Amino acid sequence: MTGRSGITVKKYVNFSEWYTQVISKAGLADYSPVKGSIVVRPYGYEIWNIIKNVLDTKLKETGHQDGFMPILIPESFLSKEKNHFEGFTPEVFWVTKAGTTELSERLALRPTSETIVYALFSKWIESYRDLPMKINFWNSALRAEIKNTKPFIRNSEFLWQEGHTAHVSEKDAEAEVSLILDIYQGIIEDYLAISAIAGSKSEREKFVGAVYTFTLESLMPDGKALQVATSHNLGQNFSKPFEIRYLNENNELSYVWQTSWGVSWRLIGAIVMMHGDDKGLLLPPQIAPVQTVIVPIFRDDHAEVVKSRAHEIGDELRKAGIRVLVDDREEYTSGWKFNEWELKGIPLRINLGPRDIKEAQVELVRRDNMQKLKTSRLSVVDFVSRILAEIQENLLSRTKEFLKQNITMVDSFEAFKSIIGNGGFISAPWCGDQSCEEQVKQETGADLRVIPFQEGDGIGTKFEACFCCERKAAKVAIFARAY
Ligand SMILES: [Zn+2]
Structure with missing residues (x-):
């Protein structure tokens, strides 16, 4: 491929x-x-x-x-x-x-x-x-x-x-x-x-x-x-x-x-x-090799001015500790570059054209929600830092929400079997006996993934009986099919 x-x-x-x-x-x-x-x-x-x-x-x-x-x-x-x-x-x-x-x-x-x-x-x-x-x-x-x-x-x-x-x-x-x-x-x-x-x-x-x-x-x-x-x-x-x-x-x-x-x-x-999403990779800013890519958009008559302003902004961001790349290659169109950097998951892109220079502003595109933003040329460093932090925050809260939405509590093996095919974590009261774990594995292909340190908050509620054998439950366990 x-x-x-x-x-x-x-x-x-x-x-x-x-x-x-x-x-x-x-x-x-x-x-x-x-x-x-x-x-x-x-x-x-x-x-x-x-x-x-x-x-x-x-x-x-x-x-x-x-x-x-x-x-x-x-x-x-x-x-x-x-x-x-x-x-x-x-x-x-x-x-x-x-x-x-x-x-x-x-x-x-x-x-x-x-x-x-x-x-x-x-x-x-x-x-x-x-x-x-x-x-x-x-x-x-x-x-x-x-x-x-x-x-x-x-x-x-x-x-x-x-x-x-x-x-x-x-x-x-x-x-x-x-x-x-x-x-x-x-x-x-x-x-x-x-x-x-x-x-x-x-x-x-x-x-x-x-x-x-x-x-x-x-x-x-x-x-x-x-x-x-x-x-x-x-x-x-x-x-x-x-x-x-x-x-x-x-x-x-x-x-x-x-x-x-x-x-x-x-x-x-x-x-x-x-x-990741349908466009490709999406990297959290904290671990992205390039956190912001600057794409100067130029035609022949403006090329030098736009490129030099792009590098100027790039240097300022770099000095502020931001990992930045200025993509001033001439052999690719801006549209091609946009697709490339979206595929590679760069969290934030700056599009810089002659009009932005004239109006002393920059246009930015967030990779996480594809939202377009504008800020003034002078506040670009603070703005980029703030948006990168917001993207990082947004990605974590998305995965937290996803996890929360995909933990289902059950109290019977019947209920367990009816939903295991949907994927997700199943939280269930468990007697602590391996024979129940093995029965679950054999009949459903799911393993006991983790006995959480913290219960509550959607993770588990105390029940009296083991969901599998109905003996006294000792703890809450989380099951799932796994990689
Ligand atoms: Zn049991």
């Missing part, structure tokens, strides 16, 4: 085809020759870099440091924590040869780094003075995904960050798991303008090897859930098999308490799905 033509399907007519076209035509990514993996193009990578920088800054501010881990993990490491190994085995790519020599031990291409990181933690951690140890890795991970692959959502190799920490106490590890989830939620809401429900995963859905997993679950416009971030409390499940011990202040040996957590480029997929 190439070509610079616009999106040829409507978002709500064929969501899947629409998504693939936006990814491709907006220049975010392309397919690689290997099934299930993608090539990220510069525009997509710039978005990833912005997200990465925002998160990295917050991780540094909270005392985390970066490191690098090799991609090859010996099988004996991966198999040290039994549940973890069994959980990941079906998805692991194995290296069995070095050149022409058969290896005596298979090497896994990192599906995640817990095992290799913790083998090293056991060397690096000796006493309480070495704790907490808080390391983050920006790398890629590989999972043998061959079914249902989708650019940025499910790929056999993907970019992510994985954080790994070790602490002196269970309490400290728990605080870390919550801190990280808060950081993720702040970024996903304030930068990506995506609303997500924070809560715990069930025993069945938690990270293999974790004591518990916290998650952020968002709902995509096609009614499917998308897990956008997870933070795991590993307890001592890894520190025992990997013998990560420290001498406490009384000179006694104790096992450390651990966490791991991650977000991936799936966040880019979420942005595309959530904000």
